[in-house]
Every structure is written in structure tokens, then in C-alpha cells.
Amino acid sequence: MTAVKRAASMEGEAFSTLCTPALVVDVDGVKRNAQRMIERCQNLGVQLRPHMKTHKTLECADIMTGGSRRCIVVSTLPEACFYADHGFDDILYAYSLPFDKVERCAALSERLDLFQVLLDHPHALDQLKKRPLRDGRLWHIWLKLDCGNGRAGVLHSEPEALTLAQAICETEGVELTGVYAHCGNSYNCKGVEEIQTVAQETTDFTLQFMEKLRTVGITCKSSIGSTPSCSHPVKDMAQLSEVHPGNYGFYDVQQTVIGSCSLEDVAVRVLTRVIGHCPHRNQLLIDCGWSGLSLDGAGKLPTGYAVIEGHPNLKLLSMTQEHGRVEPISGPLDYSKYPLGALLALIPYHSCASAAMHPVYHVHSEGRLLGKWIPTRGW
Amino acid sequence: MTAVKRAASMEGEAFSTLCTPALVVDVDGVKRNAQRMIERCQNLGVQLRPHMKTHKTLECADIMTGGSRRCIVVSTLPEACFYADHGFDDILYAYSLPFDKVERCAALSERLDLFQVLLDHPHALDQLKKRPLRDGRLWHIWLKLDCGNGRAGVLHSEPEALTLAQAICETEGVELTGVYAHCGNSYNCKGVEEIQTVAQETTDFTLQFMEKLRTVGITCKSSIGSTPSCSHPVKDMAQLSEVHPGNYGFYDVQQTVIGSCSLEDVAVRVLTRVIGHCPHRNQLLIDCGWSGLSLDGAGKLPTGYAVIEGHPNLKLLSMTQEHGRVEPISGPLDYSKYPLGALLALIPYHSCASAAMHPVYHVHSEGRLLGKWIPTRGW
Ligand SMILES: Cc1ncc(COP(=O)(O)O)c(C=O)c1O
Ligand SMILES: Cc1ncc(COP(=O)(O)O)c(C=O)c1O
Secondary structure, three states, rough: OHHHHHHHHHHOHHHHHHHEEEEEEEEEHHHHHHHHHHHHHHHHHOOOOOOOOOOOHHHHHHEEEEEEEEOEEEHHHHHHHHHHOOOOOEEEEEOOHHHHHHHHHHHHHHOOOOEEEEEHHHHOOOOOHOOOOOOOOOOOEEEEEEEEOOOOOOOOOOOOHHHHHHHHHOOOOOOEEEEEEEEHHHOOOHHHHHHHHHHHHHHHHHHHHHHHHHHHHOEEEEEOOOHHHHHHOHHHHOOOOEOOOOHHHOHHHHHHHHEEEEEEEOOEEEEEEEEEEEEEHEEEEEEEOOHHOOOOOOOOOOEEEEEEEEOEEEEEEEEOOOOEEEEOOOOOOOOOOOOOOOEEEEEEHHHHHOOOOOOOOEEEEEEEEEEEEOOOOOO | OHHHHHHHHHHHHHHHHHOOOEEEEHHHHHHHHHHHHHHHHHHHHHHEEEEEOOOOOHHHHHHHHOOOOOOEOOHHHHHHHHHHHOOEEEEEHHHHHHHHHHHHHHHHHOOOOEEEEEEHHHHHHOOOOOOOOOOHOOEEEEEEEOOOOOOOEEEOOHHHHHHHHHHHHHHOEEEEEEEEEEEEHHHHHHOOOOOOOOHHHHHHHHHHHHHHHHOOOOEEEEEEEEEEHHHHOOOOHHOEEEOOOOHHOOOHHHHHHHHOOEEEHHOOOEEEEEEEEHHOOOOEEEOHHHHHOOOOOOOOOOOOOOOEEOOOEEEEEEEEEOOOEEEEOOOOOOHHOOOOOOOOEEOOOOOOHHHHOOOEEEEEEEEEEEEEEEEOOOO
């Protein structure tokens, strides 16, 4: 290949060939983020069980599991099936057992070496009792504990938590595999100190509960996590069995505001093009609306719904389905900098939400497109 | 089939068999909404060109076009290709010509009887000039006019609008098919009177512009629309060639707030199940988060992100990816009314946004499931 030809073909694989809006993933960034989390967990001596909900792709799962295809968390059953269909195993469906999905959970439990469910209520245990697994298999159950997150889970401080753990242990056909506490309350933090306060508190409550279990003769695994807390773990997390962060593969602007990472770590962008000049409003139009970015992050950033890379004076003010309105934070827009058709890169406020809008992710290394990742969707 | 068997099989096809969250479409409601719009346009004497962006399915397009599969608007090229692949024609891609998609537009123009593009800038006309269509075909161009919406379009009052129309007419290989003004500003209205004020204003500005065109010897079609304005058209809209509403197939809570329709007209729900009781917070958890509903409508309704059908005292307070937090607007929650696993129906604030989150819609008639509609996605 001549030098000219190679340059041309590389040009042909550049961002400029993409139709917008397009979600682009910097695979080197993902690898760096994944590797750092793997090393952090190795240093701590805890098992990393990465959550797949942000990306829902095989390729990113491979990177996050270091190629093992073992030990993951999923948020939906289509994710579980998708990964199971592609040779993944040791899958934890970390969602308070949905009664409508017991049969699908049973099928996965009977098919995989290790499919694990989660529950936080005796009724859910009743549902599992009613559906014993074939071939003497056991339901592998994680007990969901609320250690201050204020979403799902039995309150760690309530006697019901211990009672439910004991009921699981006493029930035939099931096994108490672990105790799971997601510290989503770390999303209210600003800075490492606050993150570590939440991480410490969640760890303390979880370890105290594990101690209570031991006093009644129960031992099982323990897992806490979130991207903020696992990006800045506290020493005592070494006493846990596992951690379960997920967002860190991509990271996002929200994580930079919390203090989990720096903007350079964010491995995902939504590419968009300038499609209109509106000098009478001092605005630009871009071809990314909420269908390409999501409405997550409203009112959170001085730059609006995203950070526009390399243009700190631009604000993504509002979006309709396929349009975004951009204006300068101050002063008049210099339209000569933003000709019609010009590419802009939006750094998403919440990468889970932006990724959820895209049926395809375009993967690149240093701006050269390498291929596509196709996420799974639905319920 | 015995009566008992029939009852059982009908039960087997009921909502209770659906895994949640699930988007369900009341096909009778869609047909009523579509028929009413068809009749309203017939009575006015204008051509209805329904927009597909809300649902993006073949089945709903069939209903909205009265089975003709002709004369539609789309918001993306995958929609255009999807409909073209299934025998639809006379398709208007009503999006300010994106330069990255000229070649795909050309392919559709050369393949369909009538594929139409839209533009609002002389640069876009230059792009089309550079790509003449094969076999002597013409680019069919709609000029996008901004009649007060404040998004895309040349301002109707600016001399540039007329200049651009003339430039289109004078350019070889293209034809000025029509003038398109979307009155999205009708979404700021409350009540029929305000809606009709916007409808009247958009109509007046458009007709004035058509008159200016005529004085320079140009005739072409005209189209305005939005679901609010076409649900309550003003008499003068009869002087337009076409209208282009889209949301009315499903309608939604936002449209009831604007005054386009009543809550009974909303033909879409997101079904969800109770998955947690949180008496210490006076809250319920449901299995619908933003991935099943979208975050559209934040802060707009006393009932939060949606209306929970049949439960006017419930508020959908907040959502994470797969969880919703529900609390009573006043008083303590009576948990006996909401057992774990109980189904709730969310009436979406914005059906375009909720539908965009679902890879499958479940279609029913009076609660009996009839089948699935699969939308197209992406760009
Ligand atoms: C139950 C559960 N586990 C783990 C995670 C992963 O946490 P993060 O998104 O902070 O990485 C989440 C995220 O929402 C979660 O809901
Ligand atoms: C250009 C254009 N035309 C038509 C429509 C349809 O209007 P509505 O959604 O109010 O039915 C829309 C909606 O956003 C639009 O953007």
C-alpha cells in the first residue's frame, strides 16, 4: 500500500465518515479504566464483579472481566441471556427478584454453572420455593441489604434482615450465596472525602451484618460497590468478598463532578454535527436531541446537558427529539468557528443513559474507527 | 373450544403474562385517534401527512395512513429506509438536510417514486447541486420556515427566506416542492384558545409567505402542524396543502396538559410492577426506571414523571435506570393495595420519549394482547 493510499483509507475510517448522532467509544480509554479497576481490586484483595448495565455489550464485558467471561452483574434478564448465550458464566442478576421473571431465572439457573439471583423480601423466597430447580440444583441467592442507599433492600439495621437470611439458610433447594449492598448514595458526594465516607459507612454496615450472620452460624460472601466508592476504595473494603461497580468502564461527566475520575478518563462521546445557525437567537442547532443523549443531567452543569469537548464556552441548553440548541455561556457566538456540518463531541453527563439511546456504538482508537459494538436491550 | 378453555386462553393473553416494564399500545385507541385526525383533515380539505417519529412502526403507520402507505414524514433516515423497504412511498424527511446523509438521501430519491428532503440554508442547496440525481430525477425540496417555533428554519420574516426559495427554483436538478413550518411552539400552550392562537399565527405567516412566493411567480405546497394545532385546527388551515402532526396516534399526558386531548385518548401505557415496600420512607418501588419511561416531564406534573392510572394519589417521585420510587401525594401508603408483584399502568408524560426506550411494543385490544410492534431505531 502506498503512503497516500494508506492515508486515504485511514481518513476513510475517521469520525468524519460517521453519520451523527453517533456514540463513540475510545477503546483505549475503556481498557485503561478497566485495567485500573482490576489492579485496584487485586491490590485490595477483593474479587471484582463488574456490572454490565452501562454498556450491555460483549466486547466491553470481555475487557472488564479481563477476558475471563466470568463473574459479572447484570440489571436485566436480556443481559443475562445475552451473556449466557456467548459463553459468560457466574452471572448475578442483582435485581430484587421480579415475580414475573422467576421461570426465566429458573431456566438460567438450570443452564449455567452459576446463575445468581437477589432478593429482599420473604415473598420472593416463597416464589423460589414454589419453583425448585431440576437436577438437585440450588437457587443461589444474594440478600439485598440497604446500607443507606434508600432504594431496594432490607434495612441493615432491621431485625428482618437477619430473619430473612436465616429463612434463606433454612429453606430447601436454595442457598445463601452472599449479601449485596449497592452504595448508590455515593452519587450524592462531591470529592474523595465524601465518597470515602459513604464507602466506609456501607462497608461498616455490611461487615457488621456479616458479623451478626456469623454469630448465628451463617457464612456467605459480601459485596458492596458503585463506581465512586470503587474508584476510591477504603482499606476496610479488603474485608469484603467482592465489589460490583459498572459505570467506570465508560465513566462520564457526572463521575467527574462526584470526583470518581477526571474528564480525561471519560471514554465515551456522542458525536454531533452543527445543522443550523441562529444568529437572531445567538444559538447553534446540533443534530443530537434527547434521542441521542438522554435528558439525564438537567440543571446539573453550567454547560447544560453535556460538556462540549474543546468548547468550554458552549452550553447545550435544551433538546427536542432530534435537535439540540447550543448557546455560548457568555458573549456572542462566533459562527465562523462552527460551520454547518462541523463535528462536535458531547461528553455525556450520564453515560449509562446516553448509551441506552444507541443501538450501535462506534469504537475507535485515537480517532481511527475499529468497529461496532452492539448492546442488548429490553426486559 | 369450551367457554372455560376460551377464558383460560384469553387470560393467558392478558397483561399479567407480560414481563415488565412493558410498553403497551391500545390499538383501538390508536385507531380512534387516527380516524379522528383523518376525518378532521378531510373536513378541512387538507392532506394529512402523519409524522412517524413517535412510534416508528409499520403497523401504526398503516393505521395513520388509512392503509395507503403513502404521504408520511420521518425524522431519521433509518425510518425512511424502514418504510421504503416495506412499500411506503411519498416520504418526507423533514430534517434540515444533514450534509453527512446526502448520499443516503440521494439513494432514496433514486429508488422511491417520491422521496422529499427539507432545507433551510443555501449551503444545503449547494450540497444537493453537487449530487445530481440519476435518470433525470429531481431533488424534491421543502423549504423549512420558522414561523415562531424558534428551532430550525429560515425566519419567515427575513428576506433570506424568499431568496432561498428563488434559488431553489432557479437551480437545475431540484424542485421546490413545498414550504414546511412546524409549530412546536404550540407545546407552550395551555388550552384550546392558546393552541389556536399559535395555529392561526403559524398559518398566517405561512400563507403570507406563500403569497410572497406567488408575487415572484412561485407556487408550491405548504404544510404546517403539530399535534396540538392539528387537534384543534383553525379554519384558515384549510388554505394549506398539508398538515403534519405525529404524536396524536398515541397522545400522552403532556398533550392533555396542553389541551390537545383528554386522558381517555392516550393510547399507550408503560406497565410496571411493584417490587418493593419501603414503609420507613412511605414509598413503593416499581420496576420501571428511566430506561423504561425516559426522564421527560421532570417537574411538570403533581404526580411526578407520569400519571399512575387509577391511583391519583400516587406520585412517581424519581427513577434510576431500572427502579422507580413512588410515594403518596398525601397521607400514608396503604401497602395492602399494592402487594409485591402488583401491576401498575404509567401514562407517559411524553409518549415519543417513552416509546423510544422500548425495542418492542405490546399491542392489545381491551386488555387482550394481540401481538407486537417492532420500531426502528438509530440514525
Ligand atoms: C444494584 C446495582 N449494582 C451495581 C451497580 C453499579 O454501580 P455504578 O453504576 O456506580 O458503577 C448499580 C448501578 O446502578 C446497581 O444498581
Ligand atoms: C419537523 C416536525 N414535524 C412534525 C412533527 C410532529 O409534531 P407533533 O409531535 O406535535 O405531532 C414534529 C415533532 O416534533 C417535528 O419535529
